[in-house]
Amino acid sequence: MVQAYEPAPLEFFRPATLEDLDRITALEAAGYPPDEAASRERLEYRLKHAGAQFLAAVCPAAAAEDGRLEVIGFVCGTLSCADKLTEESMGAHEPEGDLLAIHSVCVDAAHRRGGVASRLLRAYLSYVQGTTPGLREVRLICKERLIPLYAGVGFQMVGPSDVVHGKDPWFEMRWALGGEEQEEEQEEQRQGGGEEQG
Ligand SMILES: CC(C)(COP(=O)(O)OP(=O)(O)OC[C@H]1O[C@@H](n2cnc3c(N)ncnc32)[C@H](O)[C@@H]1OP(=O)(O)O)[C@@H](O)C(=O)NCCC(=O)NCCS
Numbered sequence: 001m002v003q004a005y006e007p008a009p010l011e012f013f014r015p016a017t018l019e020d021l022d023r024i025t026a027l028e029a030a031g032y033p034p035d036e037a038a039s040r041e042r043l044e045y046r047l048k049h050a051g052a053q054f055l056a057a058v059c060p061a062a063a064a065e066d067g068r069l070e071v072i073g074f075v076c077g078t079l080s081c082a083d084k085l086t087e088e089s090m091g092a093h094e095p096e097g098d099l100l101a102i103h104s105v106c107v108d109a110a111h112r113r114g115g116v117a118s119r120l121l122r123a124y125l126s127y128v129q130g131t132t133p134g135l136r137e138v139r140l141i142c143k144e145r146l147i148p149l150y151a152g153v154g155f156q157m158v159g160p161s162d163v164v165h166g167k168d169p170w171f172e173m174r175w176a177l178g179g180e181e182q183e184e185e186q187e188e189q190r191q192g193g194g195e196e197q198g
Contacts (some may be wrong), residue, residue, distance in 0.1 A: 011116055013123040016056040016074055018047050023071045024056070031106040036166045038104060046076050046103070050093045052131035053077045053100060057120045060112065073107035073116050075124045077140075079132065085139050085172055086162055100128055102140035121153045125175060135177060141170040 002109045016024060025040045032038075038046075046052055057073035079097035082089035089119055090101045102124075107116045128135060149178075151157070155173040163170050 011057045011059040011072060011111075011119070013053065013055055013057055013120060013127070015049070015127075016047060016054040016071070016076070018044070020056055020071050020074075021047060021170050024074055027071070027074065027106050027108060028104060033166060043076075046078060046093070049095075050076065050078045053079065053128055055120065055124045057107070057116055063096075072111045073105075073120050074140075075102060075105045075120055077102040077128075077138070084158075085141055087164075087174065090163070098134050098136035100132065100135060100138045102138060105140075117149060118153055121150070125153070130178065137177065138175040139172060141165075141172050143168050144171060147171060147173070 021040065021044055028037050028043060054076040055069045055074065056168065058069040059072045060069055077100045078090065079095060080089040080092050080099045080101055081097040082099060085101050090103065092165035103175070105117055105121065107120070125138065132155040138155075139158070140150065140155070141163050147157065150173045152177075156176045158172040158174050161172040163172075171175055
């Protein structure tokens, strides 16, 4: 009997740098409505000050004309000393903070719905554990329709967010580091397709 063949994903992940700023700004502007997209200056601030929490997905199949590999997605965040996400706690990077607030998860429209964001987020969660000593928790806010994306990589629902940003309500989700219980829950979610959303 012929076995079903699943090709390996073509993208891989690397830290984002200031050289990626133009491309990342373009992806952000294309991915979010104008009242939600971070400005070039905000993205530059994050690359400069929170570069250890900024990961890019690059794809050999999307090689640019100059031969560089094209960035097809990215995820970035900043550290905070706060316990939950507010406009204030997401506004600046506090290097000594143990809460990582994800600000943006963005994939080029041409590469969506192929699992890039899910693989990028899994890589990110592993990456920031290495780059961020003392990291306790990763949180993000998302719109209702994207809850399954984050639940699928192990985030749990906290509840409706206090943050007002654009016209739709936001939900806060968290991913806590360590603990056998957390690992078991994440494994259950992976096997069960992430239907448990807190
Ligand atoms: C949201 C985004 C990052 C998803 O990237 P992606 O690579 O397409 O995501 P994945 O392929 O890993 O999706 C995994 C699952 O998440 C959910 N999902 C992803 N995109 C979705 C969407 N637009 N609407 C509803 N569910 C979605 C689905 O359950 C999907 O599984 P399926 O394709 O088997 O149905 C991408 O659409 C994007 O960059 N959007 C613009 C920026 C944005 O809104 N970012 C999120 C901020 S909270």
